[in-house]
Amino acid sequence: MASLLLIPLDDTVIFPTMDVTLPVDVGDEDRVLLVPRHEGEYASVGTIAAVRDSVRLPGGARGAVLEGISRGIIGAAHNDPMGKLRAEVTESPDATPVDGRTRDLEREYRAVVDELLELRGDDGRIAGFVRSIAEPGALADTSGYAPDLTFEQKVKLLETTDVTERLELALEYQRERLTQLQIRRRIREDVESGAQKQQREYLLRKQMESIRRELGEDDASFVDEYRRKIDESDMPEHVREQAEKELARLERAGEGGGSEAQMIRTYLDWLIAVPWGVTSEEKLDPQFTRETLDGDHFGLDDVKDRIVEYVAIEKLRRERGIESDKKSGAILTLIGPPGTGKTSIGESIAKATGREFVRMSLGGVRDEAEIRGHRRTYIGALPGRLVRALRDAKTMNPVILLDEIDKVGADYRGDPTAALLEVLDPAQNSTFRDHYLDLELDLSQVLFVATANQAETIPGPLLDRMEVIRFDGYTVMEKTAIARDYLFPRQRERNGLREGEVAITEDLLRTIVAEYTREAGVRQLERELGTLLRKTATRIASRTAQEQEEADAITIDLEQIREALGRQKVFQEAAARTAVPGVATGLAVTGVGGDVLFVEATEMAGKGLGGLTLTGQLGDVMKESARIALTYVRGHADELGISDDAFVDREFHVHVPAGAIPKDGPSAGVTMVTALASLLSGRPVKHTVGMTGEVTLQGRVLPIGGLKQKVLAAHAAGITDVILPERNRGDLDDVPQDVREQMTFHPVMTIGEVLEVALEPATAPVRAEA
Structure with a gap:
């Protein structure tokens, strides 16, 4: 066992008998160990290489010319005093087997390699190199030269120290490569043969058509079929003329007339597929x-x-x-x-x-x-x-x-x-x-x-x-009726429950509507009912057959609703949000229906006269509304009971929460004026009031759209007073009667009327300084 300098090779495998030049400084080492490495993991076997020469590489770096000698089984690794990584290595030279199986594998390997080189078009140099190798171990290593082998396959070949097993593995790899090359060659030959066959058939078809014309014969069965379908179709005259014109072209091209004939046939198929003259018998009742x-x-x-x-x-x-x-x-x-x-x-x-x-x-x-x-x-x-x-x-x-x-x-x-x-x-x-x-x-x-x-x-x-x-959405009462008459029965059936097996009161349906959904439609409501009934169906399915027969119908209660749907998801938060001055409740229309927006305003020390910061992903229209609102409040400070000093060295910040959602539209002007007026006067906005309308610099309130959707959103949020432009008074006829009876509407023409309705009465003197 020897201690050798370990040189890791990332995603590279060097076999014995290979020569390689690496950009490494090996110092005075005579031999080194080259070990393949992938993502920080080393192979268990490396290649012991002799240092043949030291060279200077382009760019001035030092390099070493190395020659693979034999395999080395890696033992313990450690750092030497110079900080270099060394490993204890047991050399594993190839033993030359003398059994007949190894010789058979060697002959078969050479035959497969010769066939591979023939398919690749080798000029004889590689074949001569392979024939010059006498040792079976070195012969097996030549498969590692192939670029088609993966890194894992090469490592496996290097780690196979038994020569016979290595030959078997190398032969398996080379057979796979040979099979792939044979398949590619077969595909290429099939494509070339198919093109030649198609060209030959085209020439023969043209010759056949020419002979048929000379003999006065014509195989027109497919043409007759199209003609019959055209005759049976109730096409208008101009359509029939076009169809017959295309049919004549198809007849001249012939059934096998290539791409043009296929295009004509597709066109005729579409003409025939249109139900010309066919109408459903209407029920006019x-x-x-x-x-x-x-x-x-x-x-x-x-x-x-x-x-x-x-x-x-x-x-x-x-x-x-x-x-x-x-x-x-x-x-x-x-x-x-x-x-x-x-x-x-x-x-x-x-x-x-x-x-x-x-x-x-x-x-x-x-x-x-x-x-x-x-x-x-x-x-x-x-x-x-x-x-x-x-x-x-x-x-x-x-x-x-x-x-x-x-x-x-x-x-x-x-x-x-x-x-x-x-x-x-x-x-x-x-x-x-x-x-x-x-x-x-x-x-x-x-x-x-x-x-x-x-x-x-x-x-x-x-x-x-x-x-x-x-479609402006549904009221709570309408949603409850829809849930009772349509959604609950449909979800009950979809979840495998019988009509008398489960029941729910209308009051609890209203609870689900009010506390778990705040949408204009009923899609989320149906999902919540589906969740509730799935839980119920699971309870029923868990019973035995006898228990199901003896059990009474399940009447869903509030506890089961909380258990299935979780805690309440929708809250009426207007009172909490508007409890402090500077917050006003506005009404808006989005792509999913009406909604309630809280406009918040605050002030801070600054330089100049009333700078303005806007946040909440506001569009250009709402930004202009905010600037108009600040200008109006500053211009009418005396009327609003606000000291002129309130704007000196102060800056204002207007924010519309849910900043991740873009907002824009011409109906937030009165809300922003009210929020700023509330902030500067110290008078909170009444929590029961929601408002909509645009404002001019002179304080006129302009009409808006989507009033019904806004009113329905306000009703769902617990708002009882709605401020709207006077010119929208007629739109209140679109609001359901039951909603109108529960709410009070305040049509206004000026911003003064808005503030009179929206702000709480002054309970303390308005501050006179910032």
């Missing part, structure tokens, strides 16, 4: 329509009334023989927060009118070809989604739901919303032209129903073509 819609959805009277009106008008037209005007098609757009039933009502409309239903999701669509189709000059061209929708519906008068139309994008591939301008215009969609079919399609019989979360992201020209019906 207004009473049945209303009953169907009421059975599927609670509330939503606006959209239900509009569908009933559509059915009633169509019924009168047909009974009185009045020709239907193609420009009078119904295109409804349902705009509202998620979970309010916009998508599901499309299916109910189809069921109520006896039409087929097709849903087209437009969220994220950025390619205009998705609507109009690709032109046939492109490889892989397809018709647009509307043609595919008609094919799936198998009728020309389905209900097509254009889901998430507000999330359509635009990029270099075109603007899909521009293509929808023609689709959703009753004056144009009777002659809609798909780029792939290149024919006019009559979409006037289709009942289009579009859905969106907000109207602001829909382009103005497109929105102008739509009949907008707004």
